[in-house]
Amino acid sequence: MDGREVTTFRRRLLRWYAQAGRDLPWKGEQDPYRVWLREIMLQQTTVAAVLPYLERFLAQFPTIKALANADEAAVLRQWEGLGYYSRARNLRKAAQKIVTSYGGQLPPAASELEKLPGIGRYTAGAIASFAYDQPAAIVEANTERLYCRLLGFGDDPRTTSGRKTLWEFAARLVPKIQPGQFNQALMDLGATVCTPRQPHCESCPVKLHCQAFQQNRVAEIPQLARKAEITEVVEAAVAIRCEGKWLLRQRGAKERWAGMWDFPRFPLEHPADATVLPVNSLREGVMTQTGHDIVPLLQIAEIRHSVTRYKITLRCFVAELAVGQPPWEQADVTWVEANRFSTYPLSVTGRKLADRLKNGLL
Numbered sequence: 444m445d446g447r448e449v450t451t452f453r454r455r456l457l458r459w460y461a462q463a464g465r466d467l468p469w470k471g472e473q474d475p476y477r478v479w480l481r482e483i484m485l486q487q488t489t490v491a492a493v494l495p496y497l498e499r500f501l502a503q504f505p506t507i508k509a510l511a512n513a514d515e516a517a518v519l520r521q522w523e524g525l526g527y528y529s530r531a532r533n534l535r536k537a538a539q540k541i542v543t544s545y546g547g548q549l550p551p552a553a554s555e556l557e558k559l560p561g562i563g564r565y566t567a568g569a570i571a572s573f574a575y576d577q578p579a580a581i582v583e584a585n586t587e588r589l590y591c592r593l594l595g596f597g598d599d600p601r602t603t604s605g606r607k608t609l610w611e612f613a614a615r616l617v618p619k620i621q622p623g624q625f626n627q628a629l630m631d632l633g634a635t636v637c638t639p640r641q642p643h644c645e646s647c648p649v650k651l652h653c654q655a656f657q658q659n660r661v662a663e664i665p666q667l668a669r670k671a672e673i674t675e676v677v678e679a680a681v682a683i684r685c686e687g688k689w690l691l692r693q694r695g696a697k698e699r700w701a702g703m704w705d706f707p708r709f710p711l712e713h714p715a716d717a718t719v720l721p722v723n724s725l726r727e728g729v730m731t732q733t734g735h736d737i738v739p740l741l742q743i744a745e746i747r748h749s750v751t752r753y754k755i756t757l758r759c760f761v762a763e764l765a766v767g768q769p770p771w772e773q774a775d776v777t778w779v780e781a782n783r784f785s786t787y788p789l790s791v792t793g794r795k796l797a798d799r800l801k802n803g804l805l
């Protein structure tokens with residue numbers, strides 16, 4: 444698109460947005476902290492799922508300073524169920540940096556925002572344009588697809604050169620006046636008109652600017668990512684009781700769900716026969732993770748769930764400490780009464796098991 448065409452494109456897009464843009468709950472919202480939070484929460488999560496989390500999170504941490512001063516466990520507890528917990532840890536780290544280096548205010552420049560933990564190029568552009576009206580470009584799932592089609596870009600948009608092409612295009616499109624509204628209009632068009640399957644080209648306000656439409660190549664653009672192969676695994680979660688309390692361990696920095704608390708959990712090597720209690724594997728797994736020797740008693744539940752490309756069957760067991768084995772605490776191991784599980788951030792499946800134990804469902 445040359446300069447004149449870009450101007451016409453912007454005008455058509457904004458006219459469409461004024462009449463048909465999504466009625467998102469945060470439409471027009473410019474508070475930088477709120478914009479930042481919602482953009483981080485929206486990664487990998489739907490608008491409907493984010494809303495209650497956003498309000499609860501803001502009620503507990505109403506300012507960046509409050510977030511910076513919070514315990515990591517308290518932040519993770521508020522994030523529980525949203526997944527991708529590194530986002531919550533990075534939010535807190537970024538809040539601390541904002542307090543120490545930027546006087547408690549998010550900086551307005553995308554280049555500065557990108558230096559903060561957990562803020563990538565898209566999020567930086569979104570905060571800069573939505574909160575500070577900076578003409579910063581954005582590329583995320585909806586706009587990536589839209590740009591590919593507008594450009595007739597049939598190569599892989601995920602390669603370095605593909606990304607460069609799309610970011611350069613986005614930078615050319617974004618206007619100096621009301622860039623936040625313009626970026627929102629692009630995202631809304633991608634989400635509601637230029638959809639992944641069967642886009643509504645006939646009613647599209649920018650079809651005259653769209654190479655894929657003009658060349659009848661809409662169905663083949665953008666090039667789809669190869670689907671990751673699904674791997675099935677079986678894991679054990681072991682609830683160990685002693686004197687009315689249950690053992691929880693904090694997951695290590697390099698583990699999935701780092702910083703969250705959990706029952707000892709590990710892959711089962713010989714999962715084939717679900718009717719057999721894998722005594723040795725359970726004892727070995729718990730010993731490795733906590734140093735405690737146990738007597739496995741029974742399996743109380745089987746939970747199926749997915750994490751990234753893994754389809755997991757989680758076998759949940761109850762065990763007791765071996766005779767003569769005292770319960771001890773260490774930095775990452777503690778003993779908790781069932782009615783205090785709610786004070787610890789747990790994974791979704793950890794919470795299911797905790798609720799079962801709290802309700803006495805053995």
Ligand code: SF4
Pocket residue numbers: 589592593636637638642643644645647648649650653655656661
């Ligand atoms: Fe997307 Fe079709 Fe509009 Fe092109 S014409 S931008 S493919 S909806």
